Amino acid sequence: MISRYSRKELTSIWSEENKYRIWLDVEIAAAQAMERLGHIPKGVSNVVKKKGKINVKRIHLIESKVKHDVIAFLTSITEKAGLQARYLHQGMTSSDILDTSFNIQLVQSGKILLKDIDLILKILKLKAKKYKFTPCIGRSHGIHAEPLTFGLKLASFYEEFKRNKKRLLYAIEEVSTCAISGAVGTYANVSPKVEKYVAKKLNLKIEPISTQIIPRDRHAFYFSVLAIIAGSIERVSTEIRNLQRTEVYELQEFFSKKQKGSSAMPHKKNPILSENLTGLSRIVRSYVVPALENIALWHERDISHSSVERSIGPDANITLDFALVRLSNILKNMIIYPNKMLSNLDLTKGIIFSQELMLELTKNNLSREKSYKIVQSLAKKCISQNLHLFEVVKKDKNITSRIPLNKLKKIFNYSSHFKNVNFIFNRVFK
Numbered sequence: 001m002i003s004r005y006s007r008k009e010l011t012s013i014w015s016e017e018n019k020y021r022i023w024l025d026v027e028i029a030a031a032q033a034m035e036r037l038g039h040i041p042k043g044v045s046n047v048v049k050k051k052g053k054i055n056v057k058r059i060h061l062i063e064s065k066v067k068h069d070v071i072a073f074l075t076s077i078t079e080k081a082g083l084q085a086r087y088l089h090q091g092m093t094s095s096d097i098l099d100t101s102f103n104i105q106l107v108q109s110g111k112i113l114l115k116d117i118d119l120i121l122k123i124l125k126l127k128a129k130k131y132k133f134t135p136c137i138g139r140s141h142g143i144h145a146e147p148l149t150f151g152l153k154l155a156s157f158y159e160e161f162k163r164n165k166k167r168l169l170y171a172i173e174e175v176s177t178c179a180i181s182g183a184v185g186t187y188a189n190v191s192p193k194v195e196k197y198v199a200k201k202l203n204l205k206i207e208p209i210s211t212q213i214i215p216r217d218r219h220a221f222y223f224s225v226l227a228i229i230a231g232s233i234e235r236v237s238t239e240i241r242n243l244q245r246t247e248v249y250e251l252q253e254f255f256s257k258k259q260k261g262s263s264a265m266p267h268k269k270n271p272i273l274s275e276n277l278t279g280l281s282r283i284v285r286s287y288v289v290p291a292l293e294n295i296a297l298w299h300e301r302d303i304s305h306s307s308v309e310r311s312i313g314p315d316a317n318i319t320l321d322f323a324l325v326r327l328s329n330i331l332k333n334m335i336i337y338p339n340k341m342l343s344n345l346d347l348t349k350g351i352i353f354s355q356e357l358m359l360e361l362t363k364n365n366l367s368r369e370k371s372y373k374i375v376q377s378l379a380k381k382c383i384s385q386n387l388h389l390f391e392v393v394k395k396d397k398n399i400t401s402r403i404p405l406n407k408l409k410k411i412f413n414y415s416s417h418f419k420n421v422n423f424i425f426n427r428v429f430k
Contacts, residue, residue: 009321019101032197039194106175113226127151129429134338136344175219213300226287230285354376356416
């Protein structure tokens with residue numbers, strides 16, 4: 001991933017240095033198990049641990065000749081550790097190292113993504129409670145529907161990211177497996193006890209049955225969860241972008257003192273960060289299809305999944321991490337305009353209370369169909385003539401004969417819409 005959309009904490013996980021360090025950890029753990037079982041001489045793992053140094057340039061140089069990354073890695077370690085390093089990798093296949101290490105990198109990344117989500121949850125919770133009873137208009141199809149509170153909007157996002165955290169925990173668990181099972185997964189030349197030891201040493205679970213590789217449905221699930229989280233990021237970002245539109249302007253991304261919005265128009269304050277997140281979310285979601293296609297490999301394995309994972313492994317995790325951190329900063333610093341929310345509520349002059357009016361008519365010996373028709377006709381009149389629905393209704397004898405004025409005043413009031421806000425908040429934040 002390009003540095004513009006990367007954070008060091010994630011890029012370091014996907015660095016060549018870290019990858020080879022994990023490979024070495026897996027090889028040393030396997031050697032320790034083999035020593036305990038008496039399959040290789042004692043002391044091999046200690047020698048390799050002390051003398052085996054990672055030299056990325058040297059590994060790449062050897063690989064340019066042998067055309068095999070694991071062989072190049074093992075050769076470079078042997079050069080440093082000496083003759084005893086020849087006992088490394090006994091009975092193992094390359095994928096034992098590659099897959100176990102790839103899973104460790106996914107777990108390392110996933111744990112940072114969990115921290116990112118926790119920060120978003122913390123901010124959303126604080127903001128939701130702050131704006132718990134701040135009235136704003138709810139919209140469906142982009143059209144004014146009925147009143148709600150800005151706190152409820154934020155609580156909805158909070159609950160969604162709670163689900164995302166739960167999904168990610170499960171996805172991390174799904175890829176936390178280790179396979180040290182040999183060429184086609186039969187343990188023909190390596191004991192299952194080696195796998196058990198390595199798994200415990202590296203805090204992984206044993207893969208119940210592998211071929212030459214760990215099954216890729218596990219990874220497809222992990223990347224699918226990342227894509228869902230990206231979808232949630234875009235949902236929040238899209239809402240911010242819409243609410244910052246000039247004709248809405250209920251909130252705004254923070255705009256720093258020296259920031260400029262347009263090279264041509266000095267007045268512009270654009271929601272560029274939220275727009276950026278929309279684009280980054282698209283990138284993360286695009287990695288799901290190749291991850292799913294990696295599931296079906298030839299026989300016990302082929303190598304078609306390898307190039308895919310070399311790309312989507314770092315890119316999906318690094319991009320999502322960047323996006324989550326950017327979202328948390330947007331949410332933390334965004335500027336809210338409650339007065340604008342109130343003025344937008346009044347924009348349609350009371351027609352947002354049409355449902356209460358219709359329901360009250362049904363309680364006064366009118367069918368729902370008839371009540372709907374009456375209220376719809378009055379609402380259309382208000383829209384076409386720029387009138388307030390309450391003013392029209394209180395002069396309509398067909399309605400005032402059934403609903404007294406004091407009752408009508410209660411209908412045209414926000415309070416009924418907010419009576420269950422506490423109930424919803426208790427359910428979400430309990």
